[in-house]
């Protein structure tokens with residue numbers, strides 16, 4: 156099977172995880188790698204576009220997790236390359252909630268609604284816990300008024316609904332910085348690529364990076380992997396690192412021969428895909444309030460998530476006259492399916508509700524379509540909190556932002572601190588522990604290699620899924636696992652050579668097995684057996 160075009164490793168995808176994986180391989184002497192990237196650029200979900208004279212970050216915009224006891228590696232990369240950033244604090248948004256007539260809700264009303272939303276979330280947890288204990292419990296009342304719906308959206312959808320404890324904040328700190336650099340967040344990837352790919356004047360000229368190569372099929376065996384791309388090219392390698400997103404893995408873009416085992420496909424299916432859409436609007440002049448505490452504002456509408464969360468770009472790019480509104484999930488899909496003109500009209504309607512009829516029309520709009528992008532199929536992964544208890548089987552996500560809020564309240568002395576935090580914390584203890592463990596287990600299934608195919612990407616990060624640093628660290632971890640596997644494989648080869656060759660040669664004088672055929676399949680040793688046999692995540696027993 157060896158051929159001149161066979162490489163040691165093929166990396167599929169040139170997002171942050173693919174590039175960090177490549178860097179680690181190169182640092183460890185694996186130079187004969189190929190990177191196949193479906194699109195015409197590196198970066199994946201780190202992507203800037205010039206809009207209204209500045210760099211609009213369509214994908215990742217923040218470096219989340221700064222100022223803690225450990226240094227966020229992405230923050231370090233940003234500091235090393237002098238990336239311009241600005242501090243961003245969206246906790247102020249709650250003081251700027253507009254109703255449909257343009258009035259800002261008095262802080263007391265907003266605080267009441269906030270407390271109600273948090274209480275409802277506690278009830279939800281209690282009922283989840285009761286269900287776990289086999290009791291029937293009352294369902295919490297759901298948000299109804301526009302302000303309740305807006306707050307519910309902010310708590311549950313705006314940021315990531317993460318499994319607590321939020322490792323990013325615990326490990327790296329709670330501060331967040333918005334990238335505000337015309338070279339874009341992606342500049343970090345080019346700097347990383349410079350370490351192992353040939354570049355000139357900021358361009359990657361290395362022919363090991365192959366753009367516009369859409370991988371459609373992976374044929375894998377104990378001997379290696381054959382990779383077929385949409386344009387009819389075929390590549391061979393000893394190993395593959397696959398960094399395509401969880402949304403892509405859930406789609407039919409890439410087929411596997413033989414198919415992936417059921418434990419793998421079930422784990423992939425169980426991971427949720429979040430859609431997060433930042434719509435950019437350019438105006439001839441500013442008509443929104445600026446200054447301290449005004450960067451973010453909220454629109455309360457009777458339709459949940461309807462153009463709710465707004466941000467102005469004056470802190471990042473003063474004088475840019477750009478607003479960004481964030482939609483998620485269902486609203487993202489709806490807007491992706493309509494024309495930009497329709498979206499502009501809707502957004503202008505919302506802004507006129509808030510700021511009156513005389514504001515100017517936006518002169519330009521930018522609507523990213525992460526869901527319809529077949530190389531992404533969503534924005535980032537979200538590991539549901541799951542349980543093997545049938546009664547709570549359908550409860551997928553426990554919203555965590557409010558937990559974060561509570562956490563921050565404790566630390567900041569916020570006046571919105573709600574009274575029964577400690578009761579809540581106590582109550583959720585057991586359930587959180589059980590469910591959190593199950594979620595981590597699910598992540599380890601998604602991450603586990605299948606034979607010679609190694610998986611990487613933010614969705615494979617147990618601790619930091621959904622983040623740039625999750626992708627970055629996952630690439631490093633996957634490469635290290637692969638290097639370890641390569642080392643073991645070498646050992647196995649020399650052992651089997653010693654074991655098979657000498658006596659067989661002595662006895663028969665001939666040898667029929669090739670070295671690679673003589674080594675055992677890699678499948679089984681890589682799977683955390685205790686996890687799937689324990690059935691903790693409700694997955695069927697692994698079939699390999």
Ligand SMILES: Cc1cc2nc3c(=O)[nH]c(=O)nc-3n(C[C@H](O)[C@H](O)[C@H](O)COP(=O)(O)OP(=O)(O)OC[C@H]3O[C@@H](n4cnc5c(N)ncnc54)[C@H](O)[C@@H]3O)c2cc1C
Nearest residue numbers: 168170171172193199200215216217370612613622623626
């Ligand atoms: C709108 C949005 C906002 C976000 N905000 C933040 C934020 O503020 N802070 C933060 O830390 N994170 C944020 N994230 C998440 C962050 O961007 C991702 O976690 C991270 O960039 C993922 O990197 P990755 O390498 O895992 O995947 P990707 O960047 O998706 O890289 C995978 C690559 O694989 C390629 N590919 C896919 N299929 C194939 C195929 N068949 N053949 C060849 N190549 C293929 C893709 O084109 C892509 O380039 C955001 C993401 C989005 C979309």
